[in-house]
Amino acid sequence: MSRISNEEVARIAHLARLELSATEIAELAGEMEAILGAVARVQEAAKSDVVPTSHPLALVNVTRPDVVRPSLTPESALSGAPASEEDRFRVPQILGEEA
Amino acid sequence: MLTYDEIIEKYEPALGLEVHVELGTKTKMFCGCPTEFGAEPNTQVCPVCLGMPGALPFVNERAIESTILIGLALNCSIAPMSRFARKNYFYPDMPKNFQISQYDEPICTDGYLDVEYETPEGMKTFRIEIERVHMEEDTGKSLHVGGATGRIHGAEYSLLDYNRAGIPLVEIVTKTVLGTERYAPQIAKAYVKELRDILRALGVSDVKMEQGSLRCDANISLSPRGSGKLGTRSETKNVNSLRSVERAITSEMHRHAQRLEAGERVVQETRHFQEDSGTTRSGRSKEQAEDYRYFPEPDLLPVAPSAEWIEELRAQLPERPSAHRARLQQLWQVPDKEMAAMINAGVVGIVEETVAQGADPTKARTWWLGEISRLANEREVEVAEMPITPKDVAEIIALVAAGELTDKLARQVVEGVIAGEGKPKEVIAARGIKVVSDEGELVAAIERAIAAQPETAQKVRDGNIPAAGALIGAVMKDTKGQADAARVRELLLGLLA
Ligand SMILES: [Zn+2]
8 A cells, every 4th residue: 555655644734734743744654554554454354245334323314303492592602712702703814715 | 808699609608506505494404403594693503503522413304305305306316325424624614623514425416407498589498407416504604803895805803603504505516507508697597596496386495595595606617619628617606696697607708708718728716706796706716626525424324215205205396386387377367478577587486475365366467577577677686586575565465456555556665665664554654655535535635626727627527528637637646646546537527527
């Protein structure tokens, strides 16, 4: 299997908004390779007769009826927010994109 | 610069339309929060839709049923097994930092919608193929503070209201649509209009474009004729009315053609429609493909609708809008030309609702196609988007029938309702509109008119009936137009007999 490059780790870190040092990136490249190697072994075991699954439970269609349940009050919804204004969550300047 | 005709001669347009519909369920997609429009900020939120750690999503059954209904109405296949996926991105409108959507296993695929459009060569049917219909959740609303225009650019910070976050959203995506040729902008509009009518008939959404419960992203590309491949497309967002769909596509076709003619390339990017100028403005460039790192949503189980469930829903499908229109035309005895006018103005559904409120079909049609269409044109909006309801119109028609309003006064009431002065009764009260039906008052006004114009009165007495017009006019003026002209005429001719 292909090696995980430092660039790939840096790109994934950026997508996840993680700030990593060059040392950490190099370390993680090695670790990610080990993890992917382990997953690859599972893939070998899963032959074509094994149905791909995204969930360990063999259940489908678990739903709830369309019935309103009480919401939080704005006070309690905002109680953990670092900043709020006019009953809204206040967030820092959003850069780089136009909504 | 090329004219539109020249553009069509040299280039072939290819359309792609993505429509987002907010479902009209009572609760959100994955939690029991209510979905009322216009509620106070952050009053319809809970740990699930705020993305609090440990909160788990729980699928709304009605939302799944609504989506299957939409898929069936659009002739789609319903997948026997479909899954939710996480679309990861960092943006404060999604408090979880991901949106639950569907990716490679959407619930409905491969459908179509036939759109009728009246071209100068006659009525034509265009088949718009649907690639997929999938479920997801809406995002919160941001308010940008600081900066001049309320836009992100130049804002100092933003304020978030998550009432809308988590409202069930259905995305309907077409395949690339070729062959609409010069009618590309009109067909796109007709498609969204037909889709809106279907969604309304299904009762799955209130489909109000002005409130954002139906939103359209319009993709367009031009390819030089004979080149055999598609051109680069642009994607225009913020297209918030039917009229804007047509304008945005027309404007993009001109912009693309201008670039291509100048030997420049069209950049694949997101653009924003500007309602005031009718043009689009560049948003973010898609040169660097977004990486949403979709993966199956581990907190939700697959949706696997059984054949029985699907058939149960299929049995609930209402009549197709085209068949429905044909039936109404016969029922109401509408001439073909008038019916085409109603379809083009998009008022069939509204007229039907007005009739359902007790109005006479011909009167209902006359109001919506006449006075209300005229006012809509003045304001450059679709008739369906006018701030007057079928119930209002039915009420006004009933008041005219009861003799409490004349046609002329009724038009003032319609105008008042549209101007936001309230419901018909409120407008009537506030404007002091009333038919002068007190016969004593009318007779007194008629006698005053006769006294003021004795010679005219004499002519009428001598059998010159048309001369009565001047006297009736004086009475109407005297009563500030609030008298029933037919009754005035009757009384006047009686007095002068
Ligand atoms: Zn909630």
